[in-house]
Amino acid sequence: MVDLSANCAGIRSPNPFWLASAPPANSGAQVQRAFDHGWGGAVWKTLGTPIQNVSSRFGAVSYAGKNAIGFNNIELITDRPLEVNFKEIYDTKKKYPKHAVIVSLMVETKEEWKDIIKRSIDAGADGLELNFGCPHGMCERGMGSAVGQEPSVNERITSWAVEYSTVPVLVKLTPNVADIVPHGLAAKRGGAHGVSLINTIKSIIGVDIDRFVPNPRVGSQSTNGGYCGAAVRPIALHMTAALARTPGFGIPISGIGGVTNWRDAVEFMLLGSSSVQVCTEVMLRGYRIVEDMIEGLEDYMRTHGFQRLDDFVGKAVPGFSEWGELDLNYETIAKIDAKTCIGCQLCVVACHDGAHQCVHPPKNGTSRVPTIDESECVGCNLCQIVCPVPGCITMEAVDNGFTPATWNQHLTEGAKLRPKKGAH
Amino acid sequence: MLKKLPVARAESVFGDFKGEYTPEQALVEANRCLYCSDAPCIKACPTQIEIPEFIRKIATGNLRGSARTIFDANILGMSCARVCPVEVLCVGDCVYNHMGVPPIQIGKLQRFATDRAFERGDRFFAAGADTGKSIGLVGGGPASLAAAHELRRLGHRCTIYEKREVLGGLNTTGVAPYKMKADRSVEEVEWILAIGGIELRTGVEVGKDVTFEALEKQHDALFIGLGLGPDTSLDVPGKDLAGVYGAVDFIERFKLGQFALDGTTTALVIGGGNTAIDVVREAKGLGVPVSTMVYRGQPDKMPGYRHEWAAAKVEGATAIFQALPVAFEGNGRVERVKLVRLDETKKPLAGTEFVVEAQLVLLAIGQSKLGQLLAGLAGVTLERDRIVVDEHGFTGRKGLYAGGDCANGGKEVVNAAAEGKASARAIDRFLSGEAHG
Numbered sequence: 001m002v003d004l005s006a007n008c009a010g011i012r013s014p015n016p017f018w019l020a021s022a023p024p025a026n027s028g029a030q031v032q033r034a035f036d037h038g039w040g041g042a043v044w045k046t047l048g049t050p051i052q053n054v055s056s057r058f059g060a061v062s063y064a065g066k067n068a069i070g071f072n073n074i075e076l077i078t079d080r081p082l083e084v085n086f087k088e089i090y091d092t093k094k095k096y097p098k099h100a101v102i103v104s105l106m107v108e109t110k111e112e113w114k115d116i117i118k119r120s121i122d123a124g125a126d127g128l129e130l131n132f133g134c135p136h137g138m139c140e141r142g143m144g145s146a147v148g149q150e151p152s153v154n155e156r157i158t159s160w161a162v163e164y165s166t167v168p169v170l171v172k173l174t175p176n177v178a179d180i181v182p183h184g185l186a187a188k189r190g191g192a193h194g195v196s197l198i199n200t201i202k203s204i205i206g207v208d209i210d211r212f213v214p215n216p217r218v219g220s221q222s223t224n225g226g227y228c229g230a231a232v233r234p235i236a237l238h239m240t241a242a243l244a245r246t247p248g249f250g251i252p253i254s255g256i257g258g259v260t261n262w263r264d265a266v267e268f269m270l271l272g273s274s275s276v277q278v279c280t281e282v283m284l285r286g287y288r289i290v291e292d293m294i295e296g297l298e299d300y301m302r303t304h305g306f307q308r309l310d311d312f313v314g315k316a317v318p319g320f321s322e323w324g325e326l327d328l329n330y331e332t333i334a335k336i337d338a339k340t341c342i343g344c345q346l347c348v349v350a351c352h353d354g355a356h357q358c359v360h361p362p363k364n365g366t367s368r369v370p371t372i373d374e375s376e377c378v379g380c381n382l383c384q385i386v387c388p389v390p391g392c393i394t395m396e397a398v399d400n401g402f403t404p405a406t407w408n409q410h411l412t413e414g415a416k417l418r419p420k421k422g423a424h
Numbered sequence: 425m426l427k428k429l430p431v432a433r434a435e436s437v438f439g440d441f442k443g444e445y446t447p448e449q450a451l452v453e454a455n456r457c458l459y460c461s462d463a464p465c466i467k468a469c470p471t472q473i474e475i476p477e478f479i480r481k482i483a484t485g486n487l488r489g490s491a492r493t494i495f496d497a498n499i500l501g502m503s504c505a506r507v508c509p510v511e512v513l514c515v516g517d518c519v520y521n522h523m524g525v526p527p528i529q530i531g532k533l534q535r536f537a538t539d540r541a542f543e544r545g546d547r548f549f550a551a552g553a554d555t556g557k558s559i560g561l562v563g564g565g566p567a568s569l570a571a572a573h574e575l576r577r578l579g580h581r582c583t584i585y586e587k588r589e590v591l592g593g594l595n596t597t598g599v600a601p602y603k604m605k606a607d608r609s610v611e612e613v614e615w616i617l618a619i620g621g622i623e624l625r626t627g628v629e630v631g632k633d634v635t636f637e638a639l640e641k642q643h644d645a646l647f648i649g650l651g652l653g654p655d656t657s658l659d660v661p662g663k664d665l666a667g668v669y670g671a672v673d674f675i676e677r678f679k680l681g682q683f684a685l686d687g688t689t690t691a692l693v694i695g696g697g698n699t700a701i702d703v704v705r706e707a708k709g710l711g712v713p714v715s716t717m718v719y720r721g722q723p724d725k726m727p728g729y730r731h732e733w734a735a736a737k738v739e740g741a742t743a744i745f746q747a748l749p750v751a752f753e754g755n756g757r758v759e760r761v762k763l764v765r766l767d768e769t770k771k772p773l774a775g776t777e778f779v780v781e782a783q784l785v786l787l788a789i790g791q792s793k794l795g796q797l798l799a800g801l802a803g804v805t806l807e808r809d810r811i812v813v814d815e816h817g818f819t820g821r822k823g824l825y826a827g828g829d830c831a832n833g834g835k836e837v838v839n840a841a842a843e844g845k846a847s848a849r850a851i852d853r854f855l856s857g858e859a860h861g
Contacts, residue, residue, distance in 0.1 A: 261484040261486075262484060262486060263484060263485060285459055286461060288477070289480075291477065291489075292477070292480055292481050292484055292486050292489060295481070295486055295488075295489035295492070296481070296484055296485070296486035296489060299486060299488050299489060389448060390447070390448050390451070391448075
């Protein structure tokens with residue numbers, strides 16, 4: 001039997017799946033229902049001075065018939081009275097003592113931080129998450145990403161929170177920065193027990209081309225919102241990995257950004273997340289998605305012989321390096337399986353127009369299976385990416401007789417590089 | 425130990441009508457599913473399989489979990505994936521039908537998930553802690569198998585009494601071979617029995633070799649999971665000629681062994697229900713050049729499923745509507761059938777007799793019900809020889825439950841599976857003193 005129990009920065013939960021601070025974690029009734037479905041923890045929707053929201057709050061990107069592969073929102077922090085939130089947190093912890101309830105916070109002054117932290121802990125919070133990430137509305141008021149984008153402010157407020165808190169403090173980072181590393185390090189210097197990332201990305205989700213106003217539309221105006229959902233996962237994975245491999249960082253990470261199923265969660269964990277947070281997929285499909293996440297993770301762990309999460313959290317971090325450390329003599333070429341090829345020739349057009357003109361239409365009049373000019377194939381993967389038949393195009397490593405050599409080795413040691421392909 | 429089927433069986437000539445998905449096909453179809461909430465497909469399934477959930481798990485690559493979701497609701501999920509009339513159940517209720525978009529092929533996806541689980545030899549369920557109680561199950565078909573498996577999960581010991589040497593009931597002896605062959609059903613039986621603690625008494629006919637009262641004394645509760653009785657005969661001259669068979673009898677013969685059809689150029693199937701449609705198509709598939717169904721009413725009034733009749737026609741089956749056999753004629757063997765035309769109220773039209781040559785006549789006009797076996801047991805009510813039960817399968821007699829065809833009058837495998845499971849749960853409540861009977 002595999003053990004799914006998680007410990008992220010000292011916050012323990014029966015499994016690593018937490019609801020992110022967002023609409024699905026807006027109230028006690030919701031969080032309790034989520035726990036009944038199997039969620040291991042929840043980061044309560046951000047508490048602060050309750051706000052007034054606009055009407056029309058969400059927008060989405062659809063692509064090729066799939067609804068909402070990307071999503072954004074212009075909703076702000078909680079609009080419910082603080083005392084109601086705290087009572088529901090208390091009730092929830094009482095009913096679910098083993099589940100993690102982390103309270104997300106966003107206030108301005110030191111005194112406000114002191115007060116809201118005490119009230120959160122009195123209500124039973126297992127941990128705090130400092131919302132330094134919200135890229136819309138709150139940042140205009142000097143909070144959210146306005147804090148997260150300034151390492152010195154981040155560090156100062158984090159240190160206040162750590163001073164007042166008796167439970168672990170996570171700092172939620174904004175991706176709206178050029179490099180995530182200084183911001184993670186600032187949180188660490190402030191004393192944070194861990195970080196969570198990413199918050200949403202500043203975005204305009206689309207434009208109403210008949211009304212001449214961006215979406216989501218509030219009357220005749222719109223504003224930038226926070227972009228999230230499956231489409232942002234690559235950005236989140238990169239930032240997670242960037243921190244995980246920074247020497248001297250070394251504090252736990254709660255991964256967030258486009259997790260839709262167990263496989264996505266495993267990716268975050270392999271890159272160093274000891275818990276993962278989910279919002280958009282729950283908003284689109286409901287709390288019920290956690291059943292597959294739990295089962296899929298268990299099966300993955302069983303298949304790979306992992307007993308507990310620590311056996312694989314961070315396992316892919318060493319597999320991520322600078323470009324200069326990649327082996328320039330490693331060579332692959334595309335192979336097409338003629339038996340499964342359906343003759344769509346999407347690979348032909350992609351290679352001709354987008355790559356190195358080495359996938360050709362068949363010369364034989366009856367076949368529709370393309371041929372590959374292996375002397376020209378640079379091993380870019382594009383044909384494999386556009387192929388609709390899984391496994392039909394494979395990228396196969398070839399032995400070219402050259403010993404591995406990186407660009408850095410070439411520069412410093414004069415390591416011998418293989419001749420370039422396709423460069424003429 | 426289950427008896428092995430003969431390797432050489434006439435049913436082997438049939439192909440696989442609906443076909444199985446490749447992983448690529450399954451993925452494309454699974455990703456089309458909308459993952460509805462409170463999904464109509466679930467409501468249409470007698471066993472209430474969480475269909476959108478098992479399909480989502482195929483899409484995420486959680487194949488083991490997908491199969492677990494199916495089997496948790498219906499331990500006969502592998503055979504049901506093949507034999508369910510999904511067109512009128514889950515698939516028929518897919519919301520895509522309201523959009524004019526092809527509905528999700530739930531049966532094929534379920535087959536994909538469950539076949540993979542069988543291939544891997546996945547085991548999902550363990551027997552519960554022994555309660556010391558024992559339940560006798562009469563009949564070894566889907567209803568009893570579903571009941572026994574559920575009872576084992578709940579920790580009760582089970583004994584199945586089956587008059588045949590093979591288990592699986594109609595799944596083994598009666599399912600159209602282009603949907604599932606007998607050996608696959610036997611494989612499923614073995615997979616279900618692998619939970620352990622289910623004793624088999626084959627070759628035992630309850631009511632003849634042992635009485636119900638005796639079983640009631642031996643066990644803490646009884647579940648009657650019998651099917652239907654022999655095919656109904658047609659009381660016309662020549663009914664006893666060689667070459668005249670009950671349809672269910674005929675199907676069992678060619679599914680479990682060989683059936684010589686040399687010299688048979690025409691088969692005539694009497695009836696218009698699903699058994700008639702199956703058998704007219706099967707006779708054709710077994711190589712009879714002309715296979716014709718004779719139904720009393722008009723085509724649109726046939727009780728058989730429309731989609732099944734449409735498929736039978738594609739296979740070359742033909743039909744004579746608004747006609748009735750009045751005599752089977754021949755010298756020792758049937759050689760021809762005398763028929764009469766019927767009017768719209770199914771009354772014979774005088775002077776319209778005609779003759780059709782046929783060397784094989786298959787009667788698919790119903791089967792007897794086995795309720796009489798329980799006649800005289802105090803508390804048991806019969807309704808036209810069907811055992812009357814409540815929604816938990818309770819008969820009204822203390823400790824006696826029933827499900828499947830003997831109680832529902834003859835429905836699908838999936839109904840038997842649902843009823844067997846519901847009875848198992850009711851028996852568990854009864855044995856723990858929580859409920860009636």
